[in-house]
Amino acid sequence: MLSAIMEDYLKAIYYLQDETDERVRTSTLAEHMDVEQPSVTSMVKKLAERDFIHYKPYKGVVLTDTGIPVVLEIIRHHRLLERYLTERLEYDWAEVHDEADRLEHHISNQFADRIAAQLGNPAVDPHGDPIPTADLDVSPPQSGETLADQQVGDKVRIERVPDNDPDLLRYLSEHGITPKTVVEIVETTSFGMVTLDPDGTDERVALPEEVARSIIAQTLTGASN
């Protein structure tokens, strides 16, 4: 079989190749996995040897058709776990990531299917990320629009937030911002600050543009169109 470490490498490759749409470089992977480059080189050789990735020396790697379903299975585990932890075991959505990142490698597919059934086969995880089905279909990524692309006065529905920064997640949920929340953009500044008003509140929530760009949102009504 495949070690937990190998699975994490494959998962990292999946996310990175999705982001950049290019071959994933050794250095990028090294940073992501928090190891030195030679460790990556030796690992990608093993993964290529076993046909999960295509490796071209000095040119980076891509997942093969063998590798992709492996990754999707892990992502299914991860997102179902996150959902189950928040929904059934009273975890805060800020704490689920680490627990899920470990357990994803150790639960059986049977376990995953059972918690999926308990949850009614949910389509998305607590951060709005799509959960692959048991036969590993994944919904296509949402429209690329982010909170940073909006105009003042726009109303948008939050679709997806990054799941790996607990502090941000705590901040967001404390201010009533989760997937499905509708917010109005009340201010954007030249120095990179976006201010929101969650629907039905008078609260003002400020976010650095950098962060706003990482939050996917669906435009509902625009003052500008």
Next chain:
Amino acid sequence: MLSAIMEDYLKAIYYLQDETDERVRTSTLAEHMDVEQPSVTSMVKKLAERDFIHYKPYKGVVLTDTGIPVVLEIIRHHRLLERYLTERLEYDWAEVHDEADRLEHHISNQFADRIAAQLGNPAVDPHGDPIPTADLDVSPPQSGETLADQQVGDKVRIERVPDNDPDLLRYLSEHGITPKTVVEIVETTSFGMVTLDPDGTDERVALPEEVARSIIAQTLTGASN
């Protein structure tokens, strides 16, 4: 921290020293862990180095006061998982052991505490084994009486069955024998066969004496006393 493998060694030592009430020998451990003896020797040195066990060369090992709570924590995880899997995720009690044996090393104490809370802090696992509390108290072992110690005509309540033989567990549950079941001993033979009648049924369930001896039961009424 401690690797999953090390935890399994400690757990094995715990069970073996409980069974024999003596120092656990290298060979016993090797058989239990399904590795060769030199592997055990090198592992017990590491565990002794870290003070989880006391190791006397050529004389076997014993858990230290540092090692015992480590084991109890793992056993708590294992038994809570088994209970949760059967009760909330529709696992058959014959299938839970393997899943629990893997996951016990990977769930956090928080996870264990949450499933314990969901279950109402149960005292025993599906096989009747006591679940250590969050502060690691364990109920003392049940009376040593087994199904093999009974007389024909005795009524006994099943307390505990071995959890590592799926076939046996399936057989038992198919014939309505689980912890809490009351059965009457209807026959014992000189060639080692015990026959039971589960309470309220007319069914006859036969078991080899070897197996009967591994099932703990509480005598309720005896024809003989």
Next chain:
DNA sequence: TTATATATTTAGCCTCGTCTAATTCTCTCC
């Protein structure tokens, strides 16, 4: 087109958990 900077790979070493083969200790039995 050539020189320099940067990314990547190779070389060699380490720890963990395992193995086989060889050696040494312990125990029993005469």
Next chain:
DNA sequence: GGAGAGAATTAGACGAGGCTAAATATATAA
């Protein structure tokens, strides 16, 4: 009390994953 038998340990190796330092390939920029 000594000879063997049998159990346990030591010696030396291997694969997985990691590291550092050295070598090499690629990219950039003159």
